[in-house]
Amino acid sequence: MGKLQYSLVKLATAQSDLTAIGPYMFWLMFRNVASDGLVFVSPPDKNNQPTPPVLSLPGCILASPSFPNSTTHLNQDYVFNWTRDSAIVAVELTAGPLPASQPLIDYVQFAQTCQNSASAIGHLDRASFFIDGTPRDTTDQADGPALQNLALLQMYAQLDVPTQAAASAVIAANLNFLQNAYQGQTYNLWEEELGASFFARSVQLKCFEAIAANTLGIGVPGWLSTAIPWLQNALASHWNDQGQYYRSLLPVPNDPSRAPYDPNIDIVSAAIYGAVPVTDTKLLATAALLRSQWADSSSPNYYKINGADQQLSSGPVGPLLGRYPGDTYDGDTADPSAHDHPWAISTANFAELYYRLAHEITTTGMVPLDNLSAAFFSQIGVGASTTPKDAAASLETHGDQMLMALVYHSDHLELSEQFDATSGYEKSVSDLSWSYASFLSAARAKNAI
Helix, strand or coil: CCCCCHHHCCCCHHHCCHHHHHHHHHHHHHCCECCCCCCCECCCCCCCCCCCCCECCCCCECCCCCCCCCCCCCCCCCCCEEHHHHHHHHHHHHHCCCCCCHHHHHHHHHHHHHHHHHHHCCCCCECEECCCCCECCCCECCHHHHHHHHHHHHHHHHCCHHHHHHHHHHHHHHHHHHHCCCCCCEECCCCCCEEEEHHHHHHHHHHHHHHHHCCCCCCCCCCHHHHHHHHHHHHHCCECCCCCCECCEECCCCCHHHCCCCCCCHHHHHHHHCCCCCCCHHHHHHHHHHHHHHHCCCCCCCCHHHHHHCCCCCCCCCCCCCCCCCCCCCCCCCCCCCCCCCEHHHHHHHHHHHHHHHHHHHHHCCCCCCCCCHHHHHCCCCCCCCCHHHHHHHHHHHHHHHHHHHHHHCECCECCCEECCCCCCEECCCCCHHHHHHHHHHHHHHHCC
């Protein structure tokens, strides 16, 4: 009998428990969170030349431990703290099994360090920072301050009094910035295009609504009463003229290297992290197009791995989803691609959309089925005669299949940024913090059904 090799063992997807897997994902994500006892050092530059070492401060959250020359196929350096990514991770730290609140305290203190250094250069919305809290020379993104405020509000009750004061100061400074930014342009979620971002507007709206409703003693600026309806109207303006989908960015990008830019998965992400209701049938119409462009074998953007995953002997999983149809970034310089690949974030966010919608249907007893959402529901076998109970069950089943695809294609539960569209093997940077956080958020939504 041959020797059993752990590296060759395949998961029996139909028998694996997503609820049990979640805690493992949490601690894999936690490895990227700096503390007094876990200190990271900046890597060499892209030419593998040593640079003056920079040490991480407690509370820094690495986007990924990957950097050039850490493997043979990468020139991407993710050993930085993104305001957006770290806020999304911080929400999962708040909800997770932390034995003490110190990591949350560290996060607040590091957030304030980054905010102060960004303010000093006049760019409070700087997208990312070095691991010591100094700003990088990179894009500015107005979604970060809003997401950071949402994370701080969620963890506020778990903080000690001095840290609550620091969190309040960070929130106030973010609001002061957003007052003059929410009507303007920003670099979008993928840091590629400048314009009016559906995702940024959605998370800003959720931030403003949360501040207006807070009972924590956080000050509520008077201008929010104007900003909230303005953003609601602005989001509605993203519906395209043909009545098909929400546009990710206005004006619509026309860069031929990234065209077409819609339908874009950041519309689904705007519902997961922002204020777009999961029962919005225009959102569901957009989501139907997103799923079909990567899961329908007749689509020019079809991922072959999705066909293979439907034929697994242990049960179908997936589909895996990407970012947008014109995407060519794959993070793999040794095997450059002329097409896109599926992302863990995209797939987990879509699974969470299924779970949240199942929860809403279970709670209200109503299925938001109309001419716009009919295609979305037909993809999972739900029609006019389907009962709310059965519709919710189908949504949960299809959400499970998406999360199980991430588990099946993971490297023993370690999640990269992307998966190969043909083979399903992990691609791009490894151990992406946001990949773990998106899985955990979806798993929490599943448990709430």
